[in-house]
Amino acid sequence: MADYALTKSRRLLTPLDYSAVFDGADYKVSDRSVLVLAINNELGYSRLGLVMAKKNIRLAVQRNRIKRQIRESFRTNDIGRGSLDIVVLARRGLDQMENEAVRSLLTTCWDKLLAKASHAAHSQLNAEKV
RNA sequence: AGAGCUGGUCAGGCGGUCGCUGAUUGGCAACGUUAGAUGCUUGCGUCUAUGUUGCUGGUUGGAGGAAAGUCCGGGCUCCAUAGGGCAGGACGCCAGGUAACGCCUGGGAGGUGCGAGCCUACGGAAAGUGCAGCAGAAAGGAAACCGCCUGAAAAACUUCGGUGCUUCAGGUAAGGGUGAAAAGGUGCGGUAAGAGCGCACCGCGCGGCUGGUAACAGGCGUGGCGAUGGUAAACCCCGUCCGGAGCAAGACCAAAUAGGAGCCUAUUGCCGCUGCCCGCGGCGGGCUCGGGUAGGUUGCUAGAGGCAGUCGGCGACGGCUGUCCCAGAUGAAUGAUCGUUCAAGACAGAACCCGGCUUAUCGACCAGCUCUCAUA
Numbered sequence: 001m002a003d004y005a006l007t008k009s010r011r012l013l014t015p016l017d018y019s020a021v022f023d024g025a026d027y028k029v030s031d032r033s034v035l036v037l038a039i040n041n042e043l044g045y046s047r048l049g050l051v052m053a054k055k056n057i058r059l060a061v062q063r064n065r066i067k068r069q070i071r072e073s074f075r076t077n078d079i080g081r082g083s084l085d086i087v088v089l090a091r092r093g094l095d096q097m098e099n100e101a102v103r104s105l106l107t108t109c110w111d112k113l114l115a116k117a118s119h120a121a122h123s124q125l126n127a128e129k130v
Numbered sequence: 131a132g133a134g135c136u137g138g139u140c141a142g143g144c145g146g147u148c149g150c151u152g153a154u155u156g157g158c159a160a161c162g163u164u165a166g167a168u169g170c171u172u173g174c175g176u177c178u179a180u181g182u183u184g185c186u187g188g189u190u191g192g193a194g195g196a197a198a199g200u201c202c203g204g205g206c207u208c209c210a211u212a213g214g215g216c217a218g219g220a221c222g223c224c225a226g227g228u229a230a231c232g233c234c235u236g237g238g239a240g241g242u243g244c245g246a247g248c249c250u251a252c253g254g255a256a257a258g259u260g261c262a263g264c265a266g267a268a269a270g271g272a273a274a275c276c277g278c279c280u281g282a283a284a285a286a287c288u289u290c291g292g293u294g295c296u297u298c299a300g301g302u303a304a305g306g307g308u309g310a311a312a313a314g315g316u317g318c319g320g321u322a323a324g325a326g327c328g329c330a331c332c333g334c335g336c337g338g339c340u341g342g343u344a345a346c347a348g349g350c351g352u353g354g355c356g357a358u359g360g361u362a363a364a365c366c367c368c369g370u371c372c373g374g375a376g377c378a379a380g381a382c383c384a385a386a387u388a389g390g391a392g393c394c395u396a397u398u399g400c401c402g403c404u405g406c407c408c409g410c411g412g413c414g415g416g417c418u419c420g421g422g423u424a425g426g427u428u429g430c431u432a433g434a435g436g437c438a439g440u441c442g443g444c445g446a447c448g449g450c451u452g453u454c455c456c457a458g459a460u461g462a463a464u465g466a467u468c469g470u471u472c473a474a475g476a477c478a479g480a481a482c483c484c485g486g487c488u489u490a491u492c493g494a495c496c497a498g499c500u501c502u503c504a505u506a
Contacts, residue, residue: 011461068465069465071466075466
């Protein structure tokens with residue numbers, strides 16, 4: 001059974017954390033209404049950061065709703081057991097989606113991200129063998 | 131029963147599971163301070179109290195009526211103790227409420243609706259300047275286009291009394307026409323025709339009186355009204371109010387790295403306090419002391435506070451008594467999911483805090499009142 005908690009240690013807290021992800025994003029997963037960036041960390045667990053630009057999602061109520069959905073999805077998914085620093089950026093139109101749609105979109109994003117990360121780990125392993 | 135007006139209240143409920151955040155209270159671990167007790171190898175242990183951090187359990191609090199727009203008014207903080215003048219801005223019937231207001235309450239005036247009600251940027255146009263398209267003869271100490279009336283000349287006609295085309299000189303603001311507006315209105319008298327020329331009523335100006343704190347209302351007298359047209363969300367005048375910046379205010383602890391703090395002294399220059407002037411503060415020099423960006427802590431929620439009762443007031447509101455504690459985040463919490471139920475859930479998310487205004491909004495309910503219809 002996975003640990004479903006989401007405490008402060010599992011979130012990105014400072015501007016330094018964020019700029020590290022923006023400057024050297026190892027993995028990218030893109031969709032029409034959302035962009036996910038991530039880098040490896042050495043902590044043994046994943047951390048989440050959110051960027052909800054007021055320009056893209058105008059109403060505060062909608063921004064809160066989307067953030068809650070993303071956090072809930074991150075919390076209940078296996079992605080939390082990886083070792084990644086992840087930043088999710090909202091794009092225009094995300095506030096038009098229903099909760100269920102947002103959740104399924106994010107699940108596919110997490111799957112893609114995990115696949116890329118494990119693939120990268122494998123190729124690094126192979127490179128080391130050669 | 132239907133249609134409507136005013137004021138107010140609520141903003142899905144219940145249960146299970148998994149989360150976030152504040153407070154509080156246990157347990158465990160690490161580190162530290164001081165105090166007490168105690169062991170002896172007399173400078174090190176042990177225990178208890180206590181502080182910080184981490185993990186973990188219990189209890190409990192956790193968005194709004196608009197949290198919004200940031201349009202006003204305050205508190206609070208720093209700048210000088212918030213000062214003087216000019217400039218600038220806001221407001222503008224009267225009285226009251228308030229910390230204050232551009233808000234609210236009550237009253238007056240005008241407009242509007244059958245009515246309950248609703249609406250009003252509602253000071254001054256005899257201080258000055260400006261503005262008014264088109265139409266119209268004339269638009270502000272106005273004006274004669276048509277018309278009406280009088281007089282003179284006079285074609286033509288004539289029953290020889292006159293009727294008078296046309297022209298000229300005058301009178302006339304009653305009628306037509308233009309316009310948003312034509313200089314008091316309506317009626318009667320009057321007149322050559324007319325005219326406040328005279329009279330009545332209404333309106334307006336001026337002066338007393340009565341009621342009212344006042345705005346104002348009523349009534350009396352008086353002026354014939356060629357006094358004083360409109361426009362001040364045109365400039366303006368008058369009155370009242372307004373210093374600036376904002377919680378990223380400000381205070382404290384503090385990595386890297388050389389930009390500081392206190393005291394004394396000086397007032398040429400520069401910077402800041404307001405756009406400008408006065409005025410004030412800082413930078414400058416000397417002496418003494420080491421410092422304050424990232425980050426953290428604080429400010430940060432007990433308040434012009436809510437609720438109930440009571441007293442004063444028409445009311446806004448105020449006094450007194452009792453009672454309650456009701457978000458405090460900071461990459462930013464207040465949620466997710468399942469079940470159930472109903473009248474089927476709108477607009478929408480705190481960011482220093484209050485009082486207002488404005489805008490958005492599915493609906494539900496309560497109180498008072500108005501109009502219409504029916505029954506009796």
